[in-house]
Amino acid sequence: MDTRRLYSFIKIIDAGSITRAADILHIAQPALSQQLSALEAQFGQQLVIRSKRGVAxxxxxxxxxxxxxxxxxxVDLAHAAVRVSGRAPAGSVSVGLxxxxxxxxxxxxLLKRVRERYPEILLHINENFGGVISEAIMTGRMDMAFIYGAGPLRGVQFEHLRTEDLFLISAGDGTREPRGNEMSLRELRGxxxxxxxxxxxxxxxxxxxxxxxxxxxxxxQQLALEPNVVGEVESALTLVNAVEDRLGATVLPGSAARAILDVRSLSVRRIVDPVIQVKLSMVTSDNQPLSEPALAVHDVFLELVRAFHDDPLDADPVGDKHEQ
Structure with a gap:
């Protein structure tokens, strides 16, 4: 198998056109078409459908x-492993959070500890990864991901690390003037x-x-109720500003609340009847082992998760901090 043909095939599919792929690869279009034909002959299968709009x-x-x-x-991992054999782990590692x-x-x-311990590792942290996580990990675009859920999911394996309760997070005395049947958080106690x-x-x-x-x-839904969602916010910064400006409250795991909000100046209440929980797991490929640098980052991340405690949320009284 000529790996150059595989690389060219990937570029053809990504570009959606043999002509565009030839430009990207800086090779003549007939030569690229010949590589594609050779792959189809080798596998005995038609690999693309050609049309005036390109290929699919x-x-x-x-x-x-x-x-x-x-x-x-x-192949890239093999080259990297041989190149740094006998030295500290080195290479690129992608982590989805x-x-x-x-x-x-x-x-x-994580970034700090990896930088201190493994200066030759280039760590890529993605907190806004989209698409299908299993596909990103199976294709090697991502080495590991720390996500909600505990599987199962085709092509990936889950390593359950933590279960967290969800909390209601709001500005001290609640939201702005309630509308209709909305509750003022001043009515809540405890x-x-x-x-x-x-x-x-x-x-x-x-x-x-x-x-x-x-x-x-x-x-x-289990209680035949409907949440009063007044806004859907994808940006953590916007969520912080909106909660602090009393435009509404939010629901987060305690650790996430501490990561993006100053919980010491906010009201934090555990949701009960029923308690709502989320599971957090480390996800890796089920089809290929982690590279040496990825294993090093994986171990560092597990160290941080195990050392993480809920003390910052529990240290102060939970509930309204402005009821006095």
Missing amino acids: PTEAGRTLYRHAQLILRQ APYSLGAALALP NEVSLRELERVPLLLPSRIHTVRQVVDAAF
């Missing part, structure tokens, strides 16, 4: 595309809030693609 992969082409990415990834999770709290410590009480609280939540939102919606 067949089912066989999509299968080869996935395997070609894995093969080239393994779920938004609004403990990952946000550990991103900076460090807990029931789901039925929460129904009347104006909420700022991530969109339905996020696991936190899905878990919250599912809890409401």
